[in-house]
Amino acid sequence: MGNRKSLFIALALISPNILSAEFIVKFRNQVNEDLLTSRSLGTEVKSVRSLKTSVGNFAVIDAKLDAVQMNSISRSSGEIEYIEPNYTNYKLFAEPADPSYSRQWGLNGRHGVQAEDAWSITKGSKDFVVAVVDTGVDYNHPDLKDNMWTNDLEKMGQPGVDDDGNGIIDDIYGYNPISENGDPMDGQGHGTHCAGVIGAVHNDIGVAGVMAEAKIMAIKIFDDRGRTTAEAIVKGIDYAVKAGVKIMSNSWGGPQHSQAIEDAIKAADDAGILFVAAAGNGNFLGFGQNNDKKPVYPANYELDNIVSIGAIKSSGRKAMMSNYGKTTVDLFAPGVSVYSTYIGGGYRSLTGTSMAAPHVSGVAGLIASLDPTMTAVEIKERLLNSVSSSNKLMSKSIAGGTLNAFESVR
Numbered sequence: 467m468g469n470r471k472s473l474f475i476a477l478a479l480i481s482p483n484i485l486s487a488e489f490i491v492k493f494r495n496q497v498n499e500d501l502l503t504s505r506s507l508g509t510e511v512k513s514v515r516s517l518k519t520s521v522g523n524f525a526v527i528d529a530k531l532d533a534v535q536m537n538s539i540s541r542s543s544g545e546i547e548y549i550e551p552n553y554t555n556y557k558l559f560a561e562p563a564d565p566s567y568s569r570q571w572g573l574n575g576r577h578g579v580q581a582e583d584a585w586s587i588t589k590g591s592k593d594f595v596v597a598v599v600d601t602g603v604d605y606n607h608p609d610l611k612d613n614m615w616t617n618d619l620e621k622m623g624q625p626g627v628d629d630d631g632n633g634i635i636d637d638i639y640g641y642n643p644i645s646e647n648g649d650p651m652d653g654q655g656h657g658t659h660c661a662g663v664i665g666a667v668h669n670d671i672g673v674a675g676v677m678a679e680a681k682i683m684a685i686k687i688f689d690d691r692g693r694t695t696a697e698a699i700v701k702g703i704d705y706a707v708k709a710g711v712k713i714m715s716n717s718w719g720g721p722q723h724s725q726a727i728e729d730a731i732k733a734a735d736d737a738g739i740l741f742v743a744a745a746g747n748g749n750f751l752g753f754g755q756n757n758d759k760k761p762v763y764p765a766n767y768e769l770d771n772i773v774s775i776g777a778i779k780s781s782g783r784k785a786m787m788s789n790y791g792k793t794t795v796d797l798f799a800p801g802v803s804v805y806s807t808y809i810g811g812g813y814r815s816l817t818g819t820s821m822a823a824p825h826v827s828g829v830a831g832l833i834a835s836l837d838p839t840m841t842a843v844e845i846k847e848r849l850l851n852s853v854s855s856s857n858k859l860m861s862k863s864i865a866g867g868t869l870n871a872f873e874s875v876r
């Protein structure tokens with residue numbers, strides 16, 4: 467009786483009125499196809515095929531049956547042990563259960579990064595740190611907190627005391643050089659969005675990050691109104707270098723060449739840290755510019771560890787607003803209508819090379835998870851040599867294509 471009840475529930479979930487579908491019939495002994503004809507069952511049966519297995523003999527029928535009919539069939543013949551739908555609602559576990567995953571075309575779309583195939587090889591690692599150098603991160607976000615880096619000496623230490631002696635009091639999740647304190651909470655949203663692209667937790671809420679396993683450090687170089695200084699940027703990068711991060715994700719920039727910022731990034735280069743930088747979003751009219759002619763920094767600094775990222779839309783073409791450059795933009799990544807985490811525990815869709823860069827940072831993290839001793843230059847070579855080539859992007863980037871997570875880790 468209990469079984470029958472659960473069968474009804476299962477059917478009701480598929481459809482209240484099954485019109486035509488496949489059913490699996492388990493026979494107690496041999497399959498009796500005569501029992502499975504339209505005349506015997508009193509309903510149209512389109513096809514019957516036998517299925518012999520070591521656990522018994524089955525037939526698969528294509529028929530029009532509702533729950534009541536199915537139930538009466540299983541009761542009417544002593545030869546039939548049970549009948550149930552030929553269920554199809556199973557999925558590869560590489561596909562995350564996060565309810566908004568279907569919206570993440572950058573991961574699962576035709577021109578996305580082939581994330582699921584990559585995840586069958588690696589889902590990331592907590593053995594190294596990815597720094598989001600941005601507006602901070604909502605480190606309490608339920609879809610991020612388990613993938614946040616924490617400074618355990620401060621976390622277990624005393625409030626108001628610089629427990630690890632690094633000069634910053636209570637820097638548990640990162641650093642805030644804008645306010646010169648240890649709290650990088652995001653009050654703007656941009657950094658939280660980028661963090662989610664890299665490493666939103668794979669769970670039953672929200673979105674999935676490129677890295678399922680990650681350690682994200684928040685470096686808040688912009689205040690909540692989006693303002694910064696070269697001083698704050700240098701201090702933020704310096705903190706991340708000293709903390710020994712592996713990758714820095716930078717979704718910001720401007721036309722101003724700062725020697726101090728370049729020197730800070732050079733120190734990251736010397737430490738083997740990959741510096742992912744958005745190529746920029748073009749002019750005030752919304753058209754991308756050629757970075758070969760009009761440099762954008764930090765993307766355009768001529769340092770080996772910098773990888774400059776343009777944005778594509780879901781068709782695989784360059785986003786209208788995205789900057790480009792045959793010799794200055796390395797590769798393209800998803801950057802239009804990117805759905806990710808937002809401040810206040812929320813989610814939002816945003817567009818820009820800002821969203822493309824963290825896709826690359828996440829894939830760089832997948833690469834590094836294969837071999838944490840890999841240098842920045844080695845990771846960068848992998849990224850560039852693994853792109854999905856595109857004729858339209860040949861003249862617009864060094865690699866001539868878009869980010870491919872699977873090709874990067876296979």
Ligand SMILES: [Ca+2]
Pocket residue numbers: 620628629630631632633634635636637
């Ligand atoms: Ca400290």
Ligand SMILES: [Ca+2]
Pocket residue numbers: 620623624625626627628629635636637
């Ligand atoms: Ca403390």
Ligand SMILES: [Ca+2]
Pocket residue numbers: 564609666667668669670671672673674
């Ligand atoms: Ca999630």
